[in-house]
Amino acid sequence: MDTKELSSTHDGRPYQLQVSADGGTVWLNGPDGSAVGRFSKRFGIDVHRSGTEQVQGLGECLFCTHEPAGLKEWSLFVAALREHYGVEVCKEVLVFDDEVDGNA
Numbered sequence: 692m693d694t695k696e697l698s699s700t701h702d703g704r705p706y707q708l709q710v711s712a713d714g715g716t717v718w719l720n721g722p723d724g725s726a727v728g729r730f731s732k733r734f735g736i737d738v739h740r741s742g743t744e745q746v747q748g749l750g751e752c753l754f755c756t757h758e759p760a761g762l763k764e765w766s767l768f769v770a771a772l773r774e775h776y777g778v779e780v781c782k783e784v785l786v787f788d789d790e791v792d793g794n795a
Contacts, residue, residue: 698776701777710784714780719772730768730785737770757793762787 693710697719706727707720719728725742735756740749754771756764765785772778 697778697780700738700773700779706776706778707781708778708784714785717768717780718777719780721776727770728768730758730760730765732785732787734758736764736768736773738768739742755772 692712697706697708698704699706704722706722709718709720710716715732717728717730720773721727721741723741723743725739729737729742730737731778735758736754737752737757738754739745740753741752744786745751753775760768765787766782769780769782772780
């Protein structure tokens with residue numbers, strides 16, 4: 692598993708990006724240690740509020756699809772992380788076999 696440390700452009704707080712060894716899944720962990728983002732080629736997109744915010748009653752999903760995801764969905768995931776957390780994820784973190792129709 693590959694791990695990168697990132698900072699929010701909104702407030703400078705630290706985030707951790709993890710990529711699975713097979714390149715099929717990416718997680719973004721927030722400052723409180725909870726997973727706030729997951730992109731899976733097999734299972735889709737989950738962008739959630741932090742565990743701390745959920746305990747405060749703010750709900751869970753900010754942007755979720757729960758369907759297989761390809762290149763188009765990866766771009767949406769990257770944009771959602773930028774919008775909600777101010778985290779810039781390099782689009783090249785994942786490689787897609789079939790970039791024509793967006794299904795990997």
